[in-house]
Amino acid sequence: MSSAVTPRGWTKFGLHLNGWLVYLFFYAPIVLLVIFSFSASRNVGTWGGWTFEWYGEFAGTQNARNALEASLKIAIISTVISVVLGTMAALALERFTFRGKQVFDGLLYLPIIIPDVTMAVMMLLFFAEFFDVINAVFGIQMRKGFNSIVLSHIAFNISFVSVVVRARLAGMDTKLEEAALDLYATRWKAFRYVTFPQIVPGIAGGALLAITLSLDDVVITQFVAGPGWTTLPVYVFGLIRKGVTPLINAISVVMLVGSMSLVALSLVAERVRGGEHG
Amino acid sequence: MNSTPAVDIKGITKRFGDVVAVDNIDLEIADGEFFAMLGPSGCGKTTTLRMIAGLDFPTTGSLKIFGEEVGTLPPNKRPVNTVFQNYALFPHLNVIDNVAFGLRMQGVAKAGARKQAVEMIELVHLGGLENRKASQMSGGQQQRVALARALVNHPKVLLLDEPLGALDLKLRQEMQGELKRLQKELGISFVFVTHDQEEALTMSDRIAVMDEGKLLQVAKPEEIYERPANRFVADFIGQTNLLDGTVEDASTVCLANGARVRAKSSFPVGEKVAVSLRPERAQIAQRDDAVDGGSAVDGVVESVTYLGNARVYGIKLDWMDLEVREENRPGATLHEPGSQVTIAWDSEAVSVVAG
Numbered sequence: 001m002s003s004a005v006t007p008r009g010w011t012k013f014g015l016h017l018n019g020w021l022v023y024l025f026f027y028a029p030i031v032l033l034v035i036f037s038f039s040a041s042r043n044v045g046t047w048g049g050w051t052f053e054w055y056g057e058f059a060g061t062q063n064a065r066n067a068l069e070a071s072l073k074i075a076i077i078s079t080v081i082s083v084v085l086g087t088m089a090a091l092a093l094e095r096f097t098f099r100g101k102q103v104f105d106g107l108l109y110l111p112i113i114i115p116d117v118t119m120a121v122m123m124l125l126f127f128a129e130f131f132d133v134i135n136a137v138f139g140i141q142m143r144k145g146f147n148s149i150v151l152s153h154i155a156f157n158i159s160f161v162s163v164v165v166r167a168r169l170a171g172m173d174t175k176l177e178e179a180a181l182d183l184y185a186t187r188w189k190a191f192r193y194v195t196f197p198q199i200v201p202g203i204a205g206g207a208l209l210a211i212t213l214s215l216d217d218v219v220i221t222q223f224v225a226g227p228g229w230t231t232l233p234v235y236v237f238g239l240i241r242k243g244v245t246p247l248i249n250a251i252s253v254v255m256l257v258g259s260m261s262l263v264a265l266s267l268v269a270e271r272v273r274g275g276e277h278g
Numbered sequence: 279m280n281s282t283p284a285v286d287i288k289g290i291t292k293r294f295g296d297v298v299a300v301d302n303i304d305l306e307i308a309d310g311e312f313f314a315m316l317g318p319s320g321c322g323k324t325t326t327l328r329m330i331a332g333l334d335f336p337t338t339g340s341l342k343i344f345g346e347e348v349g350t351l352p353p354n355k356r357p358v359n360t361v362f363q364n365y366a367l368f369p370h371l372n373v374i375d376n377v378a379f380g381l382r383m384q385g386v387a388k389a390g391a392r393k394q395a396v397e398m399i400e401l402v403h404l405g406g407l408e409n410r411k412a413s414q415m416s417g418g419q420q421q422r423v424a425l426a427r428a429l430v431n432h433p434k435v436l437l438l439d440e441p442l443g444a445l446d447l448k449l450r451q452e453m454q455g456e457l458k459r460l461q462k463e464l465g466i467s468f469v470f471v472t473h474d475q476e477e478a479l480t481m482s483d484r485i486a487v488m489d490e491g492k493l494l495q496v497a498k499p500e501e502i503y504e505r506p507a508n509r510f511v512a513d514f515i516g517q518t519n520l521l522d523g524t525v526e527d528a529s530t531v532c533l534a535n536g537a538r539v540r541a542k543s544s545f546p547v548g549e550k551v552a553v554s555l556r557p558e559r560a561q562i563a564q565r566d567d568a569v570d571g572g573s574a575v576d577g578v579v580e581s582v583t584y585l586g587n588a589r590v591y592g593i594k595l596d597w598m599d600l601e602v603r604e605e606n607r608p609g610a611t612l613h614e615p616g617s618q619v620t621i622a623w624d625s626e627a628v629s630v631v632a633g
Contacts, residue, residue, distance in 0.1 A: 175366035178333050181353040182360045183380035183431065193379075197370040 030256070037249035044244045054250035064251065067235035074146070074231060075214040078153035083207045085154070086161025087199075093162070094169040109163070111156040120223035123152045127224060144226030152224045153214045160213060161206035168202025201269065208266040212259055282345045284309045284435050284467040285330055290339035292325050292491075299325040301491035302339070307435075307469060307484075309344075312461050314478035315471045317488035318514070323471045326488070327437050330469065331360045344434060354383070359428035360437040364444055365420045367412035373399065373423050374408040380431040398430040399423075401460075418449045425457075429464065436461075438470035442477065454481055475515050479503065487511050509631045512554040519560075519600045520552040522633055531630060535597045539573035543630035550633035557603035559627035562591055564611070565618040572625035575600075579617045593621060 007015055037055070041048025058064050092098070093105055111119060131142045176198065180190035218233045225234060232255060239248055285307040292300040300322040307313045315323040328334040329341060332353035341349050348356055359380065367376050374395050381391035399408060402422040412420055421441065428436055441457070442450045458481060461468045472478050478485050479499045486496045487510075495507035506512035509520060523533040531541045531553055541553050565576065577600065581592035586606065591613060593600040602621055604610060613619055 173364075173366060175362050175364070176368060178353070179360070179362055179366040179368070180379070180383075182331055182333070182358075182362075183427070184354045184383040185379075186354060186383075189383060193383075194368055 033249055033256070034253055036246060037253045039246055039249075042245060044246060044249070054246045055254075057247050058250050058254065061247075063230075064232075064235060064247075067230045067232045068254075070146075070229055071215055071232040074149050074153060075211045078150045078157060078214050079207055079210040081150075082154045082157035082161050082210050083203060086158045086206060086210075087165050087203055089158060090162040090165035090169055091195075094166055095174070109159050111159045112163070116217075116219040119152075119156065120220040123148070123155070123220060124223045127151075144224055145229040146226075148224040148226065149221055149229060149231070152220050153217065156217075156220070157210040157213060160209050161203075164206035164209060165199060165202040168199045168205075172198045204269050205266055208262050212262055215255070215258065282309070283307060283342075284311070284344060285469065286340075286342040286345070287326075287330075288340040288342075290326070290329065290336045290341060292322075292329060292334060293337045298491050300329070300336075303488075303491075303493040305486060305493060305496065307467055309434075309467055310465050311467045312458070312481060312483045313467060313469045314482035314485045315469065315488060316475060316478040316485050316514075317473065319473060320490075321488040322491040323486075323488050324439060327360075327439055327469065327471045330435070331358055331437050332356045333360075357434040358437055359431050359433040360439065361421075361424045361428050361441050363439040363441075365412075365424040367420055367423055367427070369412055372409050372411055373404065373415075376412065376423055377426045377430050379427065384431070394430055395426070398426040401429075402426045402456075417445050418453065421445065421453060425460070429460070433466065435467045435469060438468060440471055440473070443472075443474075450477075457481065479515070487514065489514075505629050506554060506631055509552055509554075509633065512552075512629065512631050517557050517601065517603075519555045519557065520631075521555060521598070522550070522552050525549045525551055525630075529625070533575075535575075535595070537575055539575075539628075540625035541573070541628050541630050542625065545630065545632070551630050552633045554629045554631055555600070555623060555627070557590065557601045558588075558605075560600070560602045560621050560623045562593070562602045562604055562613060563620050563622065564613070565620050572623065573628075574620050574622040576618070576620055579613045579615050579619055581615060582613070591619075593619065 036044065036047070038050050038052070039046070039048050040051035040053065089108060093101065093108070114122075127144055127148045131144075134140055134142055172195070176194050177190050180194040181187070185193065215231075216233060217231075218237055221231050222234050222237070225231070230238070232251065236248055236251055239245070283306040285305070287303060287305040289302055289304060290300060291298065291302050303322075303326065305326075315326060317323045325334060329336050330343070332348065332351055332355070335350045339349075340347060343356060343358065368379065371379070374392060377395035377398055378386075378388075378391040381394060382388065386394070396405075396408060399405060402425050404419060404422050404426065407415070407419065412423065415423065421444075424441075438457075442453050445453060454477065457468065457470075470481075479502075482499060484496060484498055485502050487494045487502065487507075489510050495502060495511050497505075497507075502511065502515055506515060512518050513520065521533055521539075523531040523539075525543060525545045525547050526532045526538065527547060528544070529540055529542050530538055531543070531551060532538050533553070539553060543551060545551055575595055577593040577595040579591055580594045580599070583590040583592075588603050588605050589610075589612070591602045591604065593602055600621060
């Protein structure tokens with residue numbers, strides 16, 4: 001069990017203490033948030049006894065419900081589209097050679113590097129110009145709202161999805177695809193029955209990442225949102241300006257539980273797939 | 279045997295950018311033939327196999343399978359199947375679905391495909407393992423699955439890319455016999471790529487030796503070994519001693535040290551050549567003993583390696599080193615290092631290759 005490099009005595013104690021402090025630092029705020037979401041006091045930092053009132057208020061507030069619904073709609077639609085596009089981009093970069101591939105490769109990851117605020121301003125400017133052009137050419141008056149939020153979320157999610165899917169593709173033996181073709185599969189069937197089952201964990205991982213990022217995003221969404229379309233994080237952000245109430249705690253806990261369920265789901269999915277490979 | 283060649287390659291060249299992987303080769307493989315493509319890595323043998331499979335397309339030239347031009351036909355439209363190096367079994371499928379894959383892709387109904395797959399799994403002695411995943415099998419078993427997966431489609435030609443490369447010696451020898459048995463039983467051509475000259479010699483009806491994209495010689499194993507087409511083939515197939523010299527007349531070669539040895543060749547007089555002397559073809563004797571052989575050179579024993587069934591002597595000549603192998607028969611004289619010896623050989627025992 002113990003070897004020459006296993007820490008002993010005070011060293012061991014110090015290391016354990018450090019570990020516990022780090023965990024405390026990570027998780028104490030979360031625990032506090034959950035506890036205070038059940039506090040009956042209107043004052044955020046004061047304990048006023050147990051209550052479910054704030055969850056009730058969340059459920060009863062039309063604006064909050066609208067924001068939650070908008071968040072979910074936007075997250076699901078932008079995830080589906082960015083998973084398809086991101087997977088296609090990953091396949092193109094990993095399986096084919098074409099002119100300008102290096103440039104495409106570099107540009108694809110730009111949204112990961114660019115700061116959110118810059119991206120948000122870019123998007124804001126882009127939609128303003130874009131809508132003007134649409135109006136001038138087709139005579140259709142478009143406004144910021146659902147479409148602009150979804151498009152922005154797709155724009156940054158494609159990069160994340162393709163990074164995750166590419167990692168999976170890179171680990172896959174291309175001989176498997178050749179074997180499928182050799183065994184009378186068409187290119188489509190080779191993808192459907194061999195490539196796709198191999199990269200499903202990557203696609204699922206990318207999708208969960210995309211849905212989480214979409215649900216979480218405040219900065220970009222705030223810039224491109226329009227009247228009538230507010231996502232849950234942006235709604236929370238707005239509430240803070242009016243003064244912090246335990247309602248925010250309750251909404252945060254709901255979002256926290258949602259995110260954690262997604263992460264747990266992805267871990268379970270990975271475990272199931274992993275088991276198949278022994 | 280069918281008179282139409284199973285595979286007919288004419289003037290095939292394959293370039294990858296500036297690299298010429300296969301350089302203008304002509305090759306005919308007969309129906310029912312066990313055919314080996316042999317050469318060092320990067321010689322173009324795998325590229326040639328991949329072109330027959332349709333996984334790579336030739337840059338120029340014609341490639342026919344049973345008379346039908348298939349040059350740029352995709353792999354799924356060719357009557358050939360491949361056993362890949364490291365098998366390339368589908369990791370998400372079990373054995374039976376791996377084997378049934380080709381039939382399913384050709385539109386055979388699930389029940390029928392599975393039934394044929396089970397029969398093929400029996401044929402390669404894997405009965406009872408139908409529901410295993412590839413990762414739960416040993417290398418030898420995976421090899422058999424790969425074979426079954428290709429053969430279940432009744433290919434007209436089976437292509438094998440270094441099929442035994444990943445197996446240990448014992449298993450490899452077992453599979454060599456197994457492959458021969460299957461090939462005889464099915465009566466189709468097997469084309470297999472290997473860098474192992476011993477494997478090529480023991481298994482094949484004919485061997486093609488390749489180097490740097492060029493086809494150097496295509497012949498039966500005996501002929502490749504006895505009458506190598508050039509220096510590379512002589513050196514690559516088995517062990518040999520290459521004694522440089524010039525042709526003096528049709529049956530004499532003048533070696534680098536001035537000694538004349540008898541060796542038949544059809545090279546013009548004055549041509550630079552090498553005499554290929556296999557280690558086991560030379561006789562070794564004490565200097566004073568009379569030797570009856572066509573030719574002889576004098577040397578000193580430098581080393582002796584004991585192999586159990588034979589001894590290999592390292593002999594130092596004035597101008598080069600030789601290897602001589604003597605079977606370990608009862609009564610064989612042991613020549614100690616430092617002994618003055620004469621190395622002799624019959625003129626029929628050597629071949630002359632271009633220098």
